[in-house]
Amino acid sequence: MEYFVQQLINGLTLGAIYGLIAIGYTMVYGIIGMINFAHGDIYMIGAFLSIICFLILGAIGVTFIPLALMIVLIISVVLTAAYGWTVERVAYRPLRGSFRLAPLISAIGMSIFLQNYVQLAQGARNKPLQPIISGGMTVMEGNGFAVYLSYLQIVIVIITIVLMAGFTLLITRTSLGRAQRACEQDQRMAALLGVNVDRTISLTFVAGAALAAVAGLMVTLYYGVVDFFIGFLAGIKAFTAAVLGGIGSLPGAMLGGVLIGLIEAFWSAYFSVEYKDLAAYAVLVLVLIFRPSGLLGRPEIEKV
């Protein structure tokens, strides 16, 4: 029982992070109907920017942790958002109206470029970071096993919930969100109502990248290590989460993220840690076979 609860906590933390990345996939898919394959690497960029920021702040002597966290959060979100904007500008916008496969390929190219760029600029070795938020508490004890809940896990889950709530508000309540949903359904008609479609798409990429940056920061804090390749695995898992929840659906991405996190945590706890990635991939395959529209997705209706 205690072991189970511990895995539940770990899984939820992991799932929160996957959920944040998955939102970026699902929003971009919603608006342009394509997977942004560079999104995982945007997240990796976010993680690197966080670690660089932390090191710089440490060097100049900003040691008050909440302040340091705020500064890192803002800088890494802004810079990563700029990367997201650039990816759309370079890899997607020039190819809009081209055949469907073209932007997909250019996005994969962008992903390879970003990986190699970081590898060249930062080196291929793992970059460690000392734990910044340490400590925690024992929530229950029994059978010789203590369930430990770290403060960091609490912070991660709270930030995720706040961001997701904020995002849901953004999509459902604000004029930007409305424009986004209008573009999802009919871009030409949205333009005819005076919606700047290009800008709306750009802002979607920017918003997705900003969330990925937060996820990157949290992973840096959680695992204390990053390398140039983390975007690939996390990207595929978040993509799986988005597909599992129903791609194009915002609550679906959150639900999918949490489920993938839980599956991975329980799989590594009860079966084998070595094959934990296999669990996520197996879920992707099963979902694609049995329920391609995902848990909360609407089946795609062909327009006639």
Added chain:
Amino acid sequence: MSDAIATAPVPSGAPPLLMVEHLTMRFGGLLAVDDLSFSAADAEITSIIGPNGAGKTTVFNCLTGFYKPTIGRLALTAPHGRFLLEQMEGFRIPQKARVARTFQNIRLFPAMSVLENLIVAQHNKLMRASAFTLAGLVGLPRYGRAERQAIELARYWLDKTELTVQADAPAGSLPYGSQRRLEIARAMCNEPVLLCLDEPAAGLNARESAELNALLLSIKREQQIAILLIEHDMGVVMGISDHIVVLDYGRKISDGTPEEIRSDPAVIKAYLGEEEEAELPPEVAQDLEVRT
């Protein structure tokens, strides 16, 4: 002949709201619109009629920025400024020049509610009020006020089009006739100076099309805007138009009041054809006889 029409006298004084001059649209070898000139004035309903394929919708597509005309000038002179539509980027035409349009095949946002369809049409106003969403997110009062005004305007048009009861239903779930009215309401929420309607009566029954006439006349009377109408239903066209432009194969063949159009031999010829039977190849005529 086309020269004579192109230089036809324009009402003197201030330029009319919309002046289309020498509009030509060529798709490869196909000349869809050929040297078309006409104007549309405030508080008037101008109809564009003509047989299928005459280029009517192409004219609309040029006006709303879907196509860049091969040649021609589309000048819109409104109280808020003068615009050359052929030089404007697509989404700026509704935003800055305030031209709104509806489609032959309805293009609502089916998954959004009826009310939201009308709010999207006021996107730019709300974006400005919300300082590009930031203020909206933190809930500044200025945005709240702008949003209330937007809802107010939407409600006015919901009442006008008798859709208030369905305000929260998804737009895609409405019956056909209501969707047509919603499209007009949405276009009006854009607060246009020129409203382009592409076959708004298509698929409506006699009662619905009479209601449409009344709606269009009241828009004209109350909003004092120019309405440009493409329509096949001659009951609608003859009943409410102030001015009719007739196209055939992309050229203007007639331009005038409904009475003038009705008696114009060129129009009758375009619609009914001349000695059509004699042009039938013999084998087709034979085939027809066998079948009947």
